[in-house]
Amino acid sequence: MxxxxxxxxxxxxxxxxxxxxxxxxxxxxxxxxxxxxxxxxxxxxxxxxxxxxxxxxxxxxxxxxxxxxxxxxxxxxxxxxxxxxxxxxxxxxxxxxxxxxxxxxxxxxxxxxxxxxxxxxxxxxxxxxxxxxxxxxxxxxxxxxxxxxxxxxxxxxxxxxxxxxxxxxxxxxxxxxxxxxxxxxxxxxxxxxxxxxxxxxxxxxxxxxxxxxxxxxxxxxxxxSVAVARLFGDPSINLSEVSPVADQGRLTAAIAGTEIMLDRNERETNTRQRCWLGVRPDDVVVTRQNSGGAIPARVVAITPMHERAVLLLRFADGSEWLAAMAPEALEAGADEEVFVQFAPEAALLFDHASGERIGLPPRRQAA
Structure with a gap:
């Protein structure tokens, strides 16, 4: 052939x-x-x-x-x-x-x-x-x-x-x-x-x-790029505008006023450069427990989707994310206060102007 x-x-x-x-x-x-x-x-x-x-x-x-x-x-x-x-x-x-x-x-x-x-x-x-x-x-x-x-x-x-x-x-x-x-x-x-x-x-x-x-x-x-990331996954990837800063050789970024540690060293991106931080809804953990690095949020709505439930979450600054999880894993109902977390390696960084990906996060399997 x-x-x-x-x-x-x-x-x-x-x-x-x-x-x-x-x-x-x-x-x-x-x-x-x-x-x-x-x-x-x-x-x-x-x-x-x-x-x-x-x-x-x-x-x-x-x-x-x-x-x-x-x-x-x-x-x-x-x-x-x-x-x-x-x-x-x-x-x-x-x-x-x-x-x-x-x-x-x-x-x-x-x-x-x-x-x-x-x-x-x-x-x-x-x-x-x-x-x-x-x-x-x-x-x-x-x-x-x-x-x-x-x-x-x-x-x-x-x-x-x-x-x-x-x-x-x-x-x-x-x-x-x-x-x-x-x-x-x-x-x-x-x-x-x-x-x-x-x-x-x-x-x-x-x-x-x-x-x-x-x-x-x-x-x-x-x-x-951001454009490619948006084409894969349902619900679509969450995106927040951030400006990473160096913290003892590591990078952190603020989402709705909460500092989040990123799984990168400061050499992989220019500090304080405007970026898009992306996290897929399947990687978002929603809990009632306020542990270190958790982002306070309110559950706006819960939508059943086959074997998963999709939560619409609103942060203090008015920005919104989606989380997808098994219904039995839900710890809160609509209009309740929760805390949002994700593993540092789950975060993707994209250049704000071009939309191109920055750095190479570890491999993860598709959901």
């Missing part, structure tokens, strides 16, 4: 820039999720690789060979779309086989049967798309993309239009299915949980720029 390489790819439509110097490598058998907010350029990137759009600058290579000037059918690429894009007048069997027929492949019937068994849709091969459930449509589209053993596989948010139960099941099944194909897989999604569950690496795309490419746990624990 072949490696997919994007080299400084640019693409604009009039005054709107959709890709700005995008460089990315996907190895054979690797799954890279392209994740970012709506309008960040994710689908445009896939369509340039597939040959639907031509890049304004840069190069796209498969197996070391530029494919920019190659027609779509000669690029060795399989693609599954968000809206399935099945031929409505064809059966599921014919939809799956359509790509093979276009290339003049042999043993088409046997290949379709084998692929449909793999994706558990052999019982609906005679059905047309209007007779299929969304889950069956999604599996049919995947089968069509996979059956030709493409060198590169492009998946454009393929689970967006399926129900929650199937989406969860496919998050478990897709990684092994894609790795079995040995294709270099690029998987577009707007769901950070999906990206973290499926991908070997995540490429975070914001406003047409790749701002961080790393393993899922690395991006969660060490986001490159």
């Amino acid at each position: 072949a490696r997919l390489e994007l080299k400084a790819v640019d693409k604009s439509f009039g005054a709107v820039s959709c890709a700005k110097g995008v460089s990315l490598t996907v190895e054979p058998g690797e799954i890279v999720a392209v994740f970012g907010p709506s309008g960040s350029g994710k689908t445009v990137l896939l369509r340039m690789i597939a040959g639907m759009f031509e890049p304004d600058d840069g190069d796209i290579l498969v197996g070391g060979r530029s494919i920019v000037d190659a027609p779509p059918e000669q690029r060795g690429i399989g693609m599954a779309f968000q809206n399935f894009a099945l031929f409505p007048h064809m059966s599921a069997r014919d939809n799956i086989a359509s790509g093979l027929r276009a290339t003049g492949a042999s043993d088409i019937a046997a290949k379709v049967t084998a692929m449909s068994r793999l994706l558990k849709i052999e019982h609906v091969l005679g059905h047309r798309p209007r007779e299929l459930s969304n889950g069956q449509k999604q599996r049919t589209a995947l089968a069509r993309a996979l059956i030709g053993n493409p060198e590169v596989l492009l998946l454009d948010d393929p689970l967006r239009n399926v129900d929650a139960k199937l989406r969860y099941e496919m998050r478990l099944e897709l990684p092994s299915l894609l790795r079995r194909s040995s294709a270099a897989a690029l998987y577009v999604t707007q769901d950070y949980r999906e990206a973290m569950a499926i991908a070997d690496r995540i490429a975070v795309l914001i406003n047409g720029r790749l701002v961080q490419v790393a393993r899922p746990e690395e991006i969660y624990a060490r986001p490159a």
Whole structure:
């Protein structure tokens, strides 16, 4: 199989820039999720690789060979779309086989049967798309993309239009299915949980720029910027403006008038420089006990969220944080006074002006 390489790819439509110097490598058998907010350029990137759009600058290579000037059918690429894009007048069997027929492949019937068994849709091969459930449509589209053993596989948010139960099941099944194909897989999604569950690496795309490419746990624990940190986690990361100061070789910062020790030495940041301090809600501890370094707060509201309860906390200066914890761990109700703590290693520091992360806190696992 072949490696997919994007080299400084640019693409604009009039005054709107959709890709700005995008460089990315996907190895054979690797799954890279392209994740970012709506309008960040994710689908445009896939369509340039597939040959639907031509890049304004840069190069796209498969197996070391530029494919920019190659027609779509000669690029060795399989693609599954968000809206399935099945031929409505064809059966599921014919939809799956359509790509093979276009290339003049042999043993088409046997290949379709084998692929449909793999994706558990052999019982609906005679059905047309209007007779299929969304889950069956999604599996049919995947089968069509996979059956030709493409060198590169492009998946454009393929689970967006399926129900929650199937989406969860496919998050478990897709990684092994894609790795079995040995294709270099690029998987577009707007769901950070999906990206973290499926991908070997995540490429975070914001406003047409790749701002961080790393393993899922690395991006969660060490986001490159405030913008990346906000995209991962539900509830979103807490942020407070601070100006760290040196204290016997260590750094402290004040949140709502309470001094907090940071897990860094003073060489890692300029003292008294304005920063954003970020702490994820899962790392916030809420207690009735006033121990050293605890921040006084009031519980404004408690919202049940499945296996967790989310607390809205208000500090004395009017700023607010969120805490997420198991319901049985709650020690206080709404409108009660509490104290807020977090481990020093849980804090992330970001430059106030640029939003870029400062220092390298220890690794933590995603919640």
